[in-house]
Amino acid sequence: MEQKVVTKVWTVDNIVENAVEKLQSCTQIVDAARLLRDRAVVAFPTETVYGLGANALSNEAVEKIFAAKGRPSDNPLIVHIAKKEQLSTVASEIPEKAEKLMDAFWPGPLTIILPRTDEVASLVTAGLDSVGVRMPDHPIALALIAEAGVPIAAPSANRSGRPSPTTAAHVLADLDGRVAGIVDGGATGVGLESTVIDVTVEPPVILRPGGITRDEMEAVIGPVALDPSFQAGATETPRAPGMKYTHYAPEGEMWLVAGEAKRVWDKMAAMLREAKQHGRKTGVLATEETFEAWRAHPDADVVLSVGSRSDLGEVAHQLYAVLRDFDAHHVQFIVGETFSREGLGMAVMNRLEKAAGGRIEQA
Numbered sequence: 001m002e003q004k005v006v007t008k009v010w011t012v013d014n015i016v017e018n019a020v021e022k023l024q025s026c027t028q029i030v031d032a033a034r035l036l037r038d039r040a041v042v043a044f045p046t047e048t049v050y051g052l053g054a055n056a057l058s059n060e061a062v063e064k065i066f067a068a069k070g071r072p073s074d075n076p077l078i079v080h081i082a083k084k085e086q087l088s089t090v091a092s093e094i095p096e097k098a099e100k101l102m103d104a105f106w107p108g109p110l111t112i113i114l115p116r117t118d119e120v121a122s123l124v125t126a127g128l129d130s131v132g133v134r135m136p137d138h139p140i141a142l143a144l145i146a147e148a149g150v151p152i153a154a155p156s157a158n159r160s161g162r163p164s165p166t167t168a169a170h171v172l173a174d175l176d177g178r179v180a181g182i183v184d185g186g187a188t189g190v191g192l193e194s195t196v197i198d199v200t201v202e203p204p205v206i207l208r209p210g211g212i213t214r215d216e217m218e219a220v221i222g223p224v225a226l227d228p229s230f231q232a233g234a235t236e237t238p239r240a241p242g243m244k245y246t247h248y249a250p251e252g253e254m255w256l257v258a259g260e261a262k263r264v265w266d267k268m269a270a271m272l273r274e275a276k277q278h279g280r281k282t283g284v285l286a287t288e289e290t291f292e293a294w295r296a297h298p299d300a301d302v303v304l305s306v307g308s309r310s311d312l313g314e315v316a317h318q319l320y321a322v323l324r325d326f327d328a329h330h331v332q333f334i335v336g337e338t339f340s341r342e343g344l345g346m347a348v349m350n351r352l353e354k355a356a357g358g359r360i361e362q363a
Contacts, residue, residue, distance in 0.1 A: 005177060005178065005179070005180060006177075007172070007175065007176050007177055007178070007179055007180065007181060007182060008031075008180065008181040008182070009168065009172065009181065009182045009184055010028035010029075010031060010032060010181065010182070010183050010184065011028070011168075011184045012026065012028050012029070012140055012183060012184065012185050019139050019143075020082075020139050020142045020143045020146065021143075023139055023140060023143035024143040024146055024147045025147075026143075028183060029140070029143050029144055029147050029183070030147060031181070032044070032144055032181055032183050033144055033147035033148040033149075035180045035181055036053060036054065036055055036061075036144070036148040036150070036152065037055070037148055037149065037150065039054070039055055039058050039060050039061035039064070040054075040061070040064070040179075040180035040181070041053065041054045041061070041064045041065055041068055041179045041180055042054075042144075042179065042180055042181045042182070042183065043157035043165075043168070043171045043175065043179055043181070043182040043183065044140060044141055044144050044154075044157075044182075044183040044185070045138055045140055045141065045168075045183065045184075045185035045186070045188055046080075046136040046137075046138045046141045046154075046188065047108070047109060047136060047137040047138045047141075047188060047189045047190050047211075048109045048136070048188060048189075048190045048191070048192060048193050048194055048210070048211060049156045049157070049164040049165055049166055049188055049190075049191070049192070049193055049320065050156065050157040050158075050164075050165040050166065050167070050168065050170070050171050050182075050188065051080065051136075051141070051152075051154030051155065051156060051157055052065055052068065052069065052154055052155055052156065052157035052171075052175070052179065053065075053080070053144070053152040053153065053154040054152065054153055054154070055121075055148070055150045055151075055152065055153075056077075056079045056090065056120060056121060056124050056150065056151040056152055056153035057089070057119055057120065057121055057150055057151065058121055059121040059122060059123050061121075062077065062121045062123040062124055062153050063123060065077065065153065065154075065155065066123070067178075068175055068178040068179050069155065069158070069159055069160045069175075070159055070160045071155065071160040072160070073123065073126065074126045074127075075126060075155075076124065076125050076126040076128060076131075076132065077123075077124045077125075077132075077153040077154065077155050078111050078132040078133070078134055078153070078154065078155065078194070078196075079120065079124060079131055079132065079133045079134075079151045079152070079153050079154075080133075080134060080135070080136055080141065080145055080151065080152045080153075080154050081133060081134075081135050081145060081151050081152075082135065082141075082142045082143075082145035082146040083135075083146070084102065084106075084135070086151055087114075087133065088117075089117065089119055089151055090114075090116065090117055090119065090120050090131055090133055090151050091114040091115060091116065091117065091131065091133060092114075092115045092116060092117045093114065093115045094114065095114075095199050095200070097199050097204060097221040098112050098114060098199045100220050100221050101197070101199070101217065101220060101221060102135075104220045105212050105216075105217075105220075106134070106135040107135040107136055107137035107138075107142065108134075108135070108136075108137045108194075108211070108212065109134075109136075109137070109190050109192075109193075109194040109195060109210055109211035109212055110134060110194055110195050110197065110210075110211075110212045110217075111132045111133065111134040111194045111195065111196040111197070111208075111210075112132070112133055112134065112197055112199055113130050113131070113132050113196065113197065113198035113199060113200055113207065114130060114131060114132075114133055114199065114200065115129065115130055115131075115200060116128070116129060116130055116131035120151075121153070124153045130198070130200055132196055133151075134194055138185070138188075138189075140183055140185040144183065156193060157171045157174070157175060157179075157182075158170065158171070158174045158175070159174045159175070161248075161249055162174055162248070162249065163248045163249070163250065163319075163320040163321075163323040163324050163355065164192075164193060164248060164320050165320070166187055166188045166191055166317075166320050166321050167186070167187050167188075167321070168182050168183075168184035168185075168186075170320075170321075170324060173324075189317070190210075190211040190316060190317065191316045191317035191318065191319060191320060191321075192210055192211060192316045192319065192320075192347050192348070192351060193208070193210055194208075194210045194211060194212070195208065195209060195210035195211060195212040195213075195217075195347070196208040196210070197217065197224065198227075203222070203223045203224060203225050204217075204221065204224050204225070205224070205225045205226070205227045206224060206225070206226050206227060207227050208350070209346040209347035209350050210347050211316070211344070211347070213343045213344060213346070213347075214226070214346070215343065248320065248323065248351050248354050248355040249323075249354070249355050249356075249357060250323045250324070250326045250327050250331070250334060250355065251326075251327045252281075252283065252326055252327070252331045252332045252333055252334050253332065253333050253334070253359075254285075254334040254335075254336065254355055254356040254357070254359065255271060255333075255334070255335050255336070255356055255359045255360070255361055256335075256336050256337070256338050256352055256353065256356050256359065256360045256361070257271070257335060257336070257337065257338065257360070257361045257362075257363050258338040258360060258361070258362055258363065259362055259363030260363065263363035264337065264338075264363045265290075266363070267361055267363040268284065268335045268337075268363075269297065269299065271333075271335050271361070272284070272297070272299035272300055272333075272335060273299045275299075275332075275333040276299045276301075280332040280333045281301050281302070281329075281330060281331050281332045281333070282299060282300055282301045282302070282331065282332070282333050282334070282335075283300070283301065283302040283303070283304065283326045283329065283331035283333065283334040283335075284297075284300045284302070284303045284304070284334070284335055284336070285304060285306060285322065285323075285326075285334060285335070285336030285337065286303050286304065286305050286306070286336075286337065287305060287306060287307065287308060287309050287315075287337055288305050288307060288308040288309070289308065289309055290337065291303060291305040301329075301331070302326065302329045302331050304322045304325055304326065305322075306318050306319055306322050309339065312339065312340075312343065312344040312345050312348055313344060315339065315348055316344055316347065316348055319348065319351060319352070320351075323355055336352065336356070338352065338360070339352075
């Protein structure tokens with residue numbers, strides 16, 4: 001039987017840029033930081049998605065993350081720090097290319113895989129000799145980590161496999177009664193999790209695409225390779241979150257359709273028609289460009305736009321909220337468009353493919 005706790009929600013209003021020190025002393029942050037020091041788990045906003053935090057130096061605390069999420073224990077966690085001085089607690093070595101990436105992109109949505117220290121809880125790294133570290137670009141996250149006084153391990157604050165949360169309401173829907181508290185700082189910005197790059201190998205390898213693109217990193221450190229396992233499911237122990245298991249999935253069965261626009265439309269329409277014939281409630285993951293046309297389609301019960309094809313930043317920002325909206329409408333069968341894999345499109349398609357469980361039709 002699951003152990004229920006009373007989940008406290010703190011709302012932090014009037015957040016201003018560069019207000020970390022001021023926020024650090026506010027009652028809500030002090031309260032939440034105390035719980036983290038006491039080995040409880042607390043959800044908090046970052047610039048990417050909401051994270052579910054625990055003391056990264058305590059296996060007892062980190063174990064509560066896995067219990068709350070229902071997350072496999074061989075899936076490593078990312079450690080969040082508030083200042084570079086905390087790196088020595090979790091990383092035994094900082095390669096030159098890592099330093100350059102930190103100078104260019106921290107604080108920000110970039111996780112860097114580094115050799116770990118013995119102080120890091122073994123559950124954080126899933127037994128690996130490396131650890132993923134990032135410095136989030138959000139004043140609440142930075143204030144909370146600084147006030148807690150310890151590095152914070154934090155995956156996304158959702159039940160394992162569900163779309164990641166971009167609002168406190170999403171967190172509460174998934175984890176109410178399973179975590180000690182939620183710091184509500186409003187909607188997150190980027191909307192997709194951080195890029196993960198392994199600098200313990202040469203050339204460095206992207207293990208998960210995210211808000212920092214390959215081109216941006218190559219401009220700083222030179223050639224960067226892609227690990228094929230972030231697109232196809234890996235069977236070995238994953239070296240970063242999101243490499244092995246199905247993630248981000250809505251409750252309904254989801255398919256993606258790729259190809260030339262007219263053939264994509266025809267294929268999606270045929271799939272919707274078949275689903276309707278089987279009595280299923282249907283949904284279309286559309287773009288701004290196709291939204292009105294799909295809304296007029298007789299076999300599309302729920303049509304949601306994820307944004308314009310010309311603005312992948314908007315698509316990334318809205319994706320998880322849209323996937324959750326399908327659940328709110330009790331949609332049982334979803335078809336969606338695909339996107340270019342250039343730049344941020346690589347991260348968008350990575351999340352969409354995992355949300356669809358690899359189900360892609362070529363039109």
